[in-house]
Amino acid sequence: MPTGVAIRDVRSQLFDAAERVLLRDGAAALTSRAVTTEAGCAKGVLHRHFADFDAFLAELVLDRVGRVAERADALRAVAGSGSVVGHLTRALTDLFTPVAVAMVGLITFRDGLRARLRAAGQRGIPVLTQATAMIVEYLGAERESGRIAADADVDTLALSLIGTGHLLFAGDDGTPRAQAVRRIVASVVSGALTEPE
Template sequence: MPTGVHIRDVREQLFGAAERVLLRDGPNALTSRAVTTEAGCAKGVLHRHFADFDAFLAELVLDRISRIDTQAADLRDSVGAGTVAETLTRALLDVFGPLAVAVVGLVTFRDELRARLRQARSAGGVPILSEATAMIASYLSAERDLGRVAADADVDTLAATLIGAAHLLFADQDDAPGNEAVHRVVNTVLAGALAQ
């Protein structure tokens, strides 16, 4: 992009470009040059808005984590509706979209990014996975309060197990698993935890 041409919403343009590179070519290909080339702008544009490339990546991940808040609100709104297993299946399919899986891989791949995210986030653990676990635990807790999940169910362990099992389903496949595979995992994890 020529110098002097105004770019609208630079941050989102760069984030979108980074997502496309990450999804198409993986974390090894994600460089500042690849991002700015994909965004159609000069490399200096990224460095004018972010201290360095890892600062850019940290902001990208934090921005994507904030989207889980919207998913969490939607999940809270579904408490008491449908079956617990169906609701959790939909939630896991939403959480583990291709971008989320790619971002988890990116965080695992870059040491400096993990360090920056540890400083920026109050939650421990792996970004996105930790927030998704909290979201699922909150939902299960609300369902337990309604009596649809057993009163003695350990919702924190159930949530962590669901996120871990779902991540394994999604992380190492070229094609995302379907509704049936995720539903099977949910039913297995929840066996004995639903109120009778």
């Protein structure tokens, strides 16, 4: 892009470009040059908006973590209705997009990024940490509605679902069949359901 041409919504354009590079070429190929080339802008554009590349990546992760919060609100809203297994299956399928799975890999790959995220108050592995909290909240709401047993350990159930879900979606081509996701969800929560589904 020629110098002096205004770019609309620079952050969004750069974030989208970073996701494309990450998905296509992997975490090792994600550089400021790769991102700005993908976005079709000069390298200086990224550095005018972010202190350095790890600051850019931290903002990208935090932006995407915010999307998990939106999903959490929607999941909590359906507690007490429909199928618990169905809701959890959809939540995991919606959560573990190829970008989210790649983002987890990126976080574990870059020490500087993890340091920035910790400095921003993030604990554990962002995306997975927020996803676990989302499932804990949902299962807690279902426990309050009486559809999950009062003595169910929702923290352990959530960790089991997120850990297993991540492994399932990170394997092979990253697109497990809906039946496989549903089977795992049913297996994990079946002992906690007050009525079989």
